[in-house]
Amino acid sequence: MAPTPIEKMERLSEHLGGPEIYIKRDDLCWGFTEGGNKVRKLEFVVADALDHGADTLVTCGAVQSNHCRLTLAAAVKEGLKCRLILEERVPGSFNATATGNNLLFNLLGVEKIRVVHGGSNLVEEMEEELSDLSREGRKGYAIPVGASDEIGSLGYVVCAEEIIEQLRSLGLSMNYVVCPSGSGGTHSGLLAGFFYNKSDITVLGFNVGRDREAQEELVFDLTNKLTAKLEMDQDIDRAKVCCFDEYVGPGYALPTEEMKDAVRFVARLEGIILDPVYSGKAMAGLIDKVNKGYFKPDQMVMFIHTGGVPALYAYNHEFL
């Protein structure tokens, strides 16, 4: 598959007057139903599902989950069925007539949606679904939240290698790569991929839900599972796992003023649309770090646009 574009954010860099900022357009990940970072992970996970002879993908996520939308789209492409378990992380947030990803769940022909309370045991919920399928003589395959296991996250090990190659051919070198850090597969895959390839690019993760300590532990653990899978006999240095939690606001998927400002700012300066849950909060963090002098003016920073644009349409009341 062709690499996703790397572009300079010319006007944003100029306006902020800090480091040179680039963007990697994983929101354009092969035009797969609006793209996004889950495409890279699903490439590995769905191959594993097919190897296991599955006829149905089962996965879970929040009520406007991009991961659920892309898993469903991948199922459609492979001629599989798909069942979704949606977790109401914000109580009462499921709306069967909502636009955004919810509209796409319906349009793409989801077989079944089951809504569960926030904090439910999603692994158990998915197992229940697999048992139901097996009683019907079918074979399900459960994909964890965000496809962030040591199979799916290999998609971002590949992305790290893609970045190294692209930068080489563009004659650029980056000091930092910045990404949102949610279920952690993107962040961990990049860390493992750069480590494996002996790149000294620093990865900065901007949390979207957890506090710093919990997210860093999650990413550290997943990164080490990946390096083990890559048959490296060395764990990553714990100090290389860096997460910021000060841009989460009141909680996962809950808007902040800084997120809204960042989404508007980038739309109006660059013509690029970010999402309200992940890339918008990560960009708010990046802008704040630039303003606070975290980076030196001669440094180079690349933002990974992880997608999520359809979710924005379910937040129109926040922007109009």
Ligand SMILES: *Cc1c(COP(=O)(O)O)cnc(C)c1O
């Ligand atoms: C899932 C998601 C993320 C978070 O990526 P993880 O690998 O789960 O940490 C970021 N941005 C968007 C748009 C997503 O859908």
